Amino acid sequence: MITFDKVDFSYTGKTQTLSNISLEIVPGRNLGIVGESGSGKSTIMKMALGLYRPDKGVISYQGSPLTFENKVFTKGYRRNVQAIFQDPYSSLDPRQTILRAIAEPLDSLGLSEGKSRDWTISQVKAALMEVGLDDSALRRYPQEFSGGQRQRIAIARALISRPKILLADEPVSSLDVTNRELILDLLLELGKKYDFTIAVVSHDLSIIAALCQEILVMNRGEIVERGTTAQVLGEPHDSYTKRLIQALPRLSSAH
Numbered sequence: 001m002i003t004f005d006k007v008d009f010s011y012t013g014k015t016q017t018l019s020n021i022s023l024e025i026v027p028g029r030n031l032g033i034v035g036e037s038g039s040g041k042s043t044i045m046k047m048a049l050g051l052y053r054p055d056k057g058v059i060s061y062q063g064s065p066l067t068f069e070n071k072v073f074t075k076g077y078r079r080n081v082q083a084i085f086q087d088p089y090s091s092l093d094p095r096q097t098i099l100r101a102i103a104e105p106l107d108s109l110g111l112s113e114g115k116s117r118d119w120t121i122s123q124v125k126a127a128l129m130e131v132g133l134d135d136s137a138l139r140r141y142p143q144e145f146s147g148g149q150r151q152r153i154a155i156a157r158a159l160i161s162r163p164k165i166l167l168a169d170e171p172v173s174s175l176d177v178t179n180r181e182l183i184l185d186l187l188l189e190l191g192k193k194y195d196f197t198i199a200v201v202s203h204d205l206s207i208i209a210a211l212c213q214e215i216l217v218m219n220r221g222e223i224v225e226r227g228t229t230a231q232v233l234g235e236p237h238d239s240y241t242k243r244l245i246q247a248l249p250r251l252s253s254a255h
Contacts, residue, residue: 001026002048002066002081002165002199007057009043017043019221021057025165025199030191032208032229033201034244035218041201044218045169048199049083079109082158086170088150092142092157099124099138102157109161127156131186148179152186159190166191168200172207184210205244209233217241 002025009018018040025031025048033041046052047059050068059066061077068074082105085091092101102124106112112120125135131152142150151171158166168187172180188211191198200211208215208229215232217225217240225238236242 003060005058007054009054017221027197029214030198030212032212032215034205034208036203039218040221041218042169045167045201048167075109079161080164082163083167084154084158084171086173088154091154094142097139098153102127102160105161127160131156147175151183164196166196166198170202205248
């Protein structure tokens, strides 16, 4: 479980980007964080990845303060908490083959230590199959794939270490409608199969509703509404949440 306890953060030290943020990413409960650009939702993800440190408050993982100065803690955290991002092309090194890209976490996390190259290849093949691709992708490069295929590759890389939490930052916003639905279905299917929790940020409330059991609504660096998906969509209290719902022509069924 990842916990934010009264976290404040500012990029400049003057204007707060996050103010008094308290939340929990709880096993078995997919969490959606929704808000417009600049609301602070992606900053929460970056802080959960250790890219920023809070000015005030504490971020913890399984009860221990989040710190990347301890190598043992860092390796365990990186294995259990993985991420996918909005642009799968920029998150994949164009100089690496797909085999190398997906295998990289096995090496960096020490999971391939003492294993043969054949074992590594078999793990990558299995990861590709899980996301609907075959081993013909192994020797190819990211630029040879479509956007939807690249996001599948990014998912395979994130899940090869069998994390407990998957952080997803606008995971389908760069894809067309058809690929959005396919990737959302894939994430739900794999989440159930491997029992990992998804925490997703998006400006699109319909995407959050399709993936998550709980929703946080962000506005100007603050959480203005929280609750189950059914509660937030069915009985919103904050005027900003009401505007987000009214702006959508159709919402996917809440899970």
